[in-house]
Amino acid sequence: MSHILITGGTGMLSGAVIKFLSKYETVSVIARHQSSFKKISAASDFPHRLNPIILDYSDTDLLTEKINSAIISKGQIKTAVCWIHSFAENSNNIIGEILNTKEICSDYFHILGSAYYDPENISRDIEAAFSKFRYVNYKKIILGFKIENGNSRWLTDEEISDGVVEAVDAGLDEYRIGITQPWESKP
Secondary structure, X not given: OOEEEEEOOOOOOHHHHHHHXXXXXXXXXXXXXXXXXXXXXXXXXOHHHEEEEEOOOOOHHHHHHHHHHXXXXXXXXXXXEEOOOHHHOXXXXXXXXXXXXXXXXXXXXXXXXXXXXXXXXXXXXXXXHHOOOOOEEEEEEEEOEEEEOOEEEEOOHHHHHHXXXXXXXXXXXXXXXXXXXXXXXXX
């Protein structure tokens, strides 16, 4: 049984979730509100594969409980794709710990904003934390920007979703969507 976990899947990643629904038997998506899933269910040919997990991922006790429950009912999570805001950064570690305790290798795709490459703010703390997980392969998806006709712009939700699906399919340790250099050219 193939099972993928997505955080941030009802916002900018909703297009990726719709594509993952055609590729995975179960797509568990964390969101704060049940109503967030209506658009995804309506747009997919496989809404029965969607497993909504309703919670605020900054509530780490509830996050742990709900992910473990999803694993018990839907099978081991082999792939996690996580867009987690900095106010809840510890949630990355919680998900990594849960995946690691199952002693089955899994991939953790961490979506990072372009600030990851800010020369004044490069932090590798999360990478160091994940290095202790024996059964979790930590992978980065870095969101950049585009330059068109001499002007820079942020990526659209569609470009991000398409890039995330490509990144998961490619399975590389680091995958960039758009460009991140030169830093001075960002919008």
